[in-house]
Amino acid sequence: MDAIRCCYYLRVMAQDRPGVLSRVAGLLGQNDISIANVIQKGRGTREAVPVVMLSHEARERDMRRALAAIDRLPDVAAATTMIRVEGGPA
Structure with missing residues (x-):
């Protein structure tokens, strides 16, 4: 399974704060993973919001x-x- 190569759908439940998306994207990049698309829905006051990536x-x-x-x-x-x-990704 470790050697499988494909695209991935990810849903990260994260706080909507400055720098969070940058840290998530940075960790993907450090592991040779490139982001094709990203969508963040809604803005929560204290609750985590979904960040969806392909x-x-x-x-x-x-x-x-x-x-x-x-x-x-x-x-x-x-x-x-x-x-x-x-x-x-399309």
């Missing part, structure tokens, strides 16, 4: 390493949802 093709091992680091960020409220996507 990656370009990446190795599963790299994605799992990045997600472990992302989930340790203090502004991330829950484990990140990851779904493999066949066919890549």
Whole structure:
């Protein structure tokens, strides 16, 4: 499974604060993962908001390493949802 290469759908439940998206994107980049699309819905006052991303093709091992680091960020409220996507971003 570690060697699988595909695109990934990610949903990160994060606080809507300056710098959070930058830290998440930075951890993806440090693990050789490029972001194809990103959408942030709503603005919560104290609640986490979903940040949805679609990656370009990446190795599963790299994605799992990045997600472990992302989930340790203090502004991330829950484990990140990851779904493999066949066919890549449109």
